[in-house]
Amino acid sequence: MTKEVSILDKTFSLFISSDKIQNRVNEIASDLNKRNNGQNPLFLAILNGSFIFASDLLKKISFGCEISFIKLASYTGTTSSGKITTMIGLSESLKGKDIIILEDIIDTGRTMKTLLEMINDHNPGSISIVSLLLKKDALIEDIKPDYVGFEVPDKFLVGYGLDYNSFGRNLESIYILNEK
Ligand code: IMP
Ligand code: MG
Numbered sequence: 001m002t003k004e005v006s007i008l009d010k011t012f013s014l015f016i017s018s019d020k021i022q023n024r025v026n027e028i029a030s031d032l033n034k035r036n037n038g039q040n041p042l043f044l045a046i047l048n049g050s051f052i053f054a055s056d057l058l059k060k061i062s063f064g065c066e067i068s069f070i071k072l073a074s075y076t077g078t079t080s081s082g083k084i085t086t087m088i089g090l091s092e093s094l095k096g097k098d099i100i101i102l103e104d105i106i107d108t109g110r111t112m113k114t115l116l117e118m119i120n121d122h123n124p125g126s127i128s129i130v131s132l133l134l135k136k137d138a139l140i141e142d143i144k145p146d147y148v149g150f151e152v153p154d155k156f157l158v159g160y161g162l163d164y165n166s167f168g169r170n171l172e173s174i175y176i177l178n179e180k
Contacts, residue, residue, distance in 0.1 A: 015175055029061055033063065090122075
């Protein structure tokens, strides 16, 4: 396994190996399988970051479910701090459905907070949150994910779906930024 990777102008060190990730993803899937009481939820994976996590997790889900992908569009004006304004790709009705959000990482929690508000507007039956990673010390918003794969420090990570300037999503393991 590669211990160090270079992406653009930065170097990163191995932080969570692909084996560890796979084991944890399998554990989360079996928890979800155990807790399922016959509901047929709609998994809502947040693009781009969660595509690999969603793919690996869903292969291990044994109950009937739907899966959809949404992308969040943020307004990037001169004064904007990246405020999320739109959900792209939501074609089905969420009304009355049990929604399970799949996210790669929760940092400040702002993205998740906005997303929850947007989903709530569609009157779902229930909402749960599954996030592969949680930067607990960076969390500002009152967000309580139902499942977290790993609690991670407030440092920049890349790989397994996470990007650095759009690169590195294809890495099998998760890497942490080397600080100089
Ligand atoms: P939040 O709104 O501050 O919780 O940020 C969440 C979003 O920021 C995630 O969906 C990621 O796209 C991005 N993000 C946060 N931390 C990292 C990181 O360490 N590496 C790559 N992307 C990150
Ligand atoms: Mg994301």
